[in-house]
Amino acid sequence: MRELLGSLKIQIPEQLYVKDPDSSDLGRKIIETSIILIEDLGFESFTFKKLGTAIGSPESTIYRYFENKHKLLLYLISWYWAWLEYKVAFATANVNNCEDQLKNSIRVICETVTQDQNFSHVNEEVLQRIVISESSKAFLTKEIDAENKNGYFKNYKNLIERLVRIISGISSDFEQPRTLASTLLEANHLQKFFGVHMPSITDIDMKDENLINFMETLTLSILQNGAKRS
Amino acid sequence: MRELLGSLKIQIPEQLYVKDPDSSDLGRKIIETSIILIEDLGFESFTFKKLGTAIGSPESTIYRYFENKHKLLLYLISWYWAWLEYKVAFATANVNNCEDQLKNSIRVICETVTQDQNFSHVNEEVLQRIVISESSKAFLTKEIDAENKNGYFKNYKNLIERLVRIISGISSDFEQPRTLASTLLEANHLQKFFGVHMPSITDIDMKDENLINFMETLTLSILQNGAKRS
Amino acid sequence: MRELLGSLKIQIPEQLYVKDPDSSDLGRKIIETSIILIEDLGFESFTFKKLGTAIGSPESTIYRYFENKHKLLLYLISWYWAWLEYKVAFATANVNNCEDQLKNSIRVICETVTQDQNFSHVNEEVLQRIVISESSKAFLTKEIDAENKNGYFKNYKNLIERLVRIISGISSDFEQPRTLASTLLEANHLQKFFGVHMPSITDIDMKDENLINFMETLTLSILQNGAKRS
Amino acid sequence: MRELLGSLKIQIPEQLYVKDPDSSDLGRKIIETSIILIEDLGFESFTFKKLGTAIGSPESTIYRYFENKHKLLLYLISWYWAWLEYKVAFATANVNNCEDQLKNSIRVICETVTQDQNFSHVNEEVLQRIVISESSKAFLTKEIDAENKNGYFKNYKNLIERLVRIISGISSDFEQPRTLASTLLEANHLQKFFGVHMPSITDIDMKDENLINFMETLTLSILQNGAKRS
DNA sequence: CATGAATGAGGCTTCATTCAT
DNA sequence: GATGAATGAAGCCTCATTCAT
Numbered sequence: 001m002r003e004l005l006g007s008l009k010i011q012i013p014e015q016l017y018v019k020d021p022d023s024s025d026l027g028r029k030i031i032e033t034s035i036i037l038i039e040d041l042g043f044e045s046f047t048f049k050k051l052g053t054a055i056g057s058p059e060s061t062i063y064r065y066f067e068n069k070h071k072l073l074l075y076l077i078s079w080y081w082a083w084l085e086y087k088v089a090f091a092t093a094n095v096n097n098c099e100d101q102l103k104n105s106i107r108v109i110c111e112t113v114t115q116d117q118n119f120s121h122v123n124e125e126v127l128q129r130i131v132i133s134e135s136s137k138a139f140l141t142k143e144i145d146a147e148n149k150n151g152y153f154k155n156y157k158n159l160i161e162r163l164v165r166i167i168s169g170i171s172s173d174f175e176q177p178r179t180l181a182s183t184l185l186e187a188n189h190l191q192k193f194f195g196v197h198m199p200s201i202t203d204i205d206m207k208d209e210n211l212i213n214f215m216e217t218l219t220l221s222i223l224q225n226g227a228k229r230s
Numbered sequence: 231m232r233e234l235l236g237s238l239k240i241q242i243p244e245q246l247y248v249k250d251p252d253s254s255d256l257g258r259k260i261i262e263t264s265i266i267l268i269e270d271l272g273f274e275s276f277t278f279k280k281l282g283t284a285i286g287s288p289e290s291t292i293y294r295y296f297e298n299k300h301k302l303l304l305y306l307i308s309w310y311w312a313w314l315e316y317k318v319a320f321a322t323a324n325v326n327n328c329e330d331q332l333k334n335s336i337r338v339i340c341e342t343v344t345q346d347q348n349f350s351h352v353n354e355e356v357l358q359r360i361v362i363s364e365s366s367k368a369f370l371t372k373e374i375d376a377e378n379k380n381g382y383f384k385n386y387k388n389l390i391e392r393l394v395r396i397i398s399g400i401s402s403d404f405e406q407p408r409t410l411a412s413t414l415l416e417a418n419h420l421q422k423f424f425g426v427h428m429p430s431i432t433d434i435d436m437k438d439e440n441l442i443n444f445m446e447t448l449t450l451s452i453l454q455n456g457a458k459r460s
Numbered sequence: 461m462r463e464l465l466g467s468l469k470i471q472i473p474e475q476l477y478v479k480d481p482d483s484s485d486l487g488r489k490i491i492e493t494s495i496i497l498i499e500d501l502g503f504e505s506f507t508f509k510k511l512g513t514a515i516g517s518p519e520s521t522i523y524r525y526f527e528n529k530h531k532l533l534l535y536l537i538s539w540y541w542a543w544l545e546y547k548v549a550f551a552t553a554n555v556n557n558c559e560d561q562l563k564n565s566i567r568v569i570c571e572t573v574t575q576d577q578n579f580s581h582v583n584e585e586v587l588q589r590i591v592i593s594e595s596s597k598a599f600l601t602k603e604i605d606a607e608n609k610n611g612y613f614k615n616y617k618n619l620i621e622r623l624v625r626i627i628s629g630i631s632s633d634f635e636q637p638r639t640l641a642s643t644l645l646e647a648n649h650l651q652k653f654f655g656v657h658m659p660s661i662t663d664i665d666m667k668d669e670n671l672i673n674f675m676e677t678l679t680l681s682i683l684q685n686g687a688k689r690s
Numbered sequence: 691m692r693e694l695l696g697s698l699k700i701q702i703p704e705q706l707y708v709k710d711p712d713s714s715d716l717g718r719k720i721i722e723t724s725i726i727l728i729e730d731l732g733f734e735s736f737t738f739k740k741l742g743t744a745i746g747s748p749e750s751t752i753y754r755y756f757e758n759k760h761k762l763l764l765y766l767i768s769w770y771w772a773w774l775e776y777k778v779a780f781a782t783a784n785v786n787n788c789e790d791q792l793k794n795s796i797r798v799i800c801e802t803v804t805q806d807q808n809f810s811h812v813n814e815e816v817l818q819r820i821v822i823s824e825s826s827k828a829f830l831t832k833e834i835d836a837e838n839k840n841g842y843f844k845n846y847k848n849l850i851e852r853l854v855r856i857i858s859g860i861s862s863d864f865e866q867p868r869t870l871a872s873t874l875l876e877a878n879h880l881q882k883f884f885g886v887h888m889p890s891i892t893d894i895d896m897k898d899e900n901l902i903n904f905m906e907t908l909t910l911s912i913l914q915n916g917a918k919r920s
Numbered sequence: 921c922a923t924g925a926a927t928g929a930g931g932c933t934t935c936a937t938t939c940a941t
Numbered sequence: 942g943a944t945g946a947a948t949g950a951a952g953c954c955t956c957a958t959t960c961a962t
Contacts, residue, residue, distance in 0.1 A: 060944060064942070157430055202412055221452045
């Protein structure tokens with residue numbers, strides 16, 4: 001994967017930043033450090049002031065890159081979904097059987113992330129934990145309609161679309177491929193969170209297999225059964 | 231249902247309030263008004279100061295009832311889940327067939343709420359929208375472990391447990407009834423939100439039937455198929 | 461001492477309370493508990509609300525006895541000085557030699573207090589620690605002149621006067637007996653505090669003898685030498 | 691003294707401020723105005739809001755310099771002790787006789803301050819009144835041990851040490867030079883306060899000579915007599 | 921006499937942001 | 942392009958106190 005991605009760059013909607021953080025060392029440091037800090041403090045307690053202190057620059061410097069902390073979060077989340085889409089793309093490339101494509105995708109989506117050497121300034125492992133805990137806060141806002149219109153969630157939709165194509169490849173008359181795809185992505189994160197913090201409302205545990213198995217069964221069952229029913 | 235619930239009172243974990251808001255007119259007004267206001271402003275912009283202004287009392291009065299706005303939100307959410315559990319209880323009472331119990335439950339859970347005349351100070355319709363938009367913020371925090379330990383989410387778990395019993399009644403060897411129940415509850419809300427605000431990532435629309443149908447199919451499929459597979 | 465004091469009651473200036481706390485069980489409980497609580501929290505953090513919670517009564521009840529927490533503190537301090545004056549009185553009764561009277565007085569003043577069985581609702585040991593830490597805050601205020609005029613410090617002055625009489629008995633031409641007496645009382649407390657919290661600016665240690673010896677030497681030296689010099 | 695101190699700067703422990711107030715005009719204005727305001731209102735009633743209004747800046751500006759009003763007070767007090775140590779240093783320079791050194795020191799310590807032209811933004815006269823009324827509140831707190839450990843009282847200790855060296859120069863076998871030095875400094879302030887506000891418990895009056903004479907006699911007597919006794 | 925409910929004022933502090941350099 | 946200084950608005954919360962019962 002290293003060579004394939006060697007010249008690839010994760011594309012983030014331009015509207016999310018003032019100046020591309022991937023265009024300077026300082027920018028990359030902002031990304032790198034903000035990931036650590038948001039994980040540490042939680043997004044509510046995270047501020048540009050604290051980030052500034054952590055990277056040894058004043059708050060005002062960060063405003064050169066991001067309009068506010070909400071957009072920085074959207075940037076990180078967007079990065080995550082784009083990166084996950086690449087991973088799904090590679091996991092399904094040259095796989096002819098659609099069901100296998102779906103299984104591979106679910107595995108990539110549900111497995112706990114480990115550091116990807118291709119993007120040295122992003123700790124994907126920590127980033128995943130941020131997306132689990134914070135991503136829903138990024139869209140469950142009063143501004144969602146305007147932000148959605150502005151294309152802030154483009155990368156998330158791209159991933160959904162890719163999954164929809166795979167789903168439709170398996171069962172072209174299944175009527176709710178988008179509902180299924182978004183349910184899969186969101187339920188995955190929630191269950192991971194419940195597994196750690198509210199174990200009494202889930203049966204999954206720390207091991208990924210458990211969760212992968214559930215998601216696979218859930219998805220394939222509805223595609224077989226659902227076609228008949230819906 | 232009116233008569234049955236006539237003397238019933240929704241039980242909320244004591245740790246969530248300083249003084250039971252259901253014990254005074256002012257307390258009920260706080261509940262009633264906070265629901266409207268949180269829906270209007272979003273939880274982030276909602277403050278005790280604004281709530282005070284809305285009910286014609288100073289902020290400090292509200293602190294007699296709730297320690298902070300986070301606990302008020304937890305109270306409202308807890309109320310919602312308890313109320314929903316009652317609705318599920320009634321929808322499944324005297325229904326012998328387990329699959330019918332599940333279908334009735336899903337219908338109750340997924341249908342858009344209309345005002346329940348039994349609890350005049352709570353506008354359940356608006357409350358549901360709050361739970362959809364804000365409930366995940368209430369548990370996706372750094373304090374989740376402590377709060378969970380303190381029993382803040384008891385009513386949510388009660389509902390999950392009720393669903394688990396129904397699920398296990400259908401397929402006693404299905405291994406992940408909790409995962410399925412919590413996925414059902416959370417996915418329901420998310421899809422409702424996507425239906426309104428991000429229609430491109432869901433296939434459900436404003437009509438409940440669509441969503442109910444998806445959830446029913448998803449659940450029953452995995453219970454039929456899943457038993458064999460898992 | 462028990463019999464002698466059996467029928468004695470510590471007299472506190474009436475202006476310091478609304479209703480005499482020594483006239484009811486609740487009042488005595490207020491005194492007893494406030495001593496513990498002020499020591500625990502420090503006077504700044506101590507509030508009537510917390511005191512109310514501790515004695516199981518609402519704040520408003522305490523306002524029946526004391527106008528505000530400042531007056532409650534003045535009451536406690538006043539009680540302490542009155543009590544100390546009695547102790548000095550007994551320690552000097554029937555002692556003919558003036559120098560012995562002074563030595564006995566210094567001992568009583570400087571030794572670390574142990575519970576006096578005569579006043580069961582007052583823990584003198586803890587009260588002394590309060591007086592050490594908080595008494596200067598009670599007079600170093602903008603209201604000192606008015607409060608002094610109102611007689612709030614009467615018991616303190618009584619003790620000073622008693623010491624002045626002893627001092628003048630030793631050296632009638634010593635010109636600053638009041639300065640010496642107040643210096644003795646205040647320095648005693650400060651040095652006790654420094655001994656525990658700022659050991660680098662004092663030579664006294666936990667043992668009383670050390671402090672008593674210093675105070676005795678200081679006082680007697682100036683009375684011998686001072687007469688000649690001043 | 692002007693020339694000598696021309697290039698001197700009072701050193702304050704760094705832990706006491708966020709940004710050195712002596713490094714900007716605004717900072718010096720904060721110092722200058724806070725001295726006036728604390729004297730006027732008393733420390734309890736003094737707030738950053740009022741200080742802000744007085745200097746025509748919002749509260750938040752002051753937080754750039756000091757974490758809270760308690761640290762600002764510690765800064766002022768620390769400044770005072772450092773300044774007093776310089777005065778003692780100059781008053782004893784080139785004085786060979788130790789007793790004369792002590793006498794000169796006592797005079798400098800006990801005389802009522804007049805404005806020092808070397809530090810234009812500090813009104814030492816008013817500052818002394820603040821130290822008299824407020825300094826004990828700055829250490830008689832629940833946080834004393836932590837703050838002492840953090841070095842907040844360094845300048846006070848420096849002055850004590852200087853006095854200890856002089857005392858030991860007079861009587862090297864006197865066992866309690868620290869106790870004597872701290873008693874001298876604190877008693878001086880208390881008596882000044884009593885002289886103004888509680889004249890019935892002191893014999894000193896408005897004139898400095900009276901107090902200087904007492905402190906000198908007290909100190910020298912114990913050093914002569916104490917050596918024999920202790 | 922004691923209580924419980926309610927209040928209004930204001931304290932301390934943090935934030936997100938702007939502007940001049 | 943990066944910085945450091947300064948700001949204004951507002952949040953959250955606590956206190957001391959009053960009043961009607």
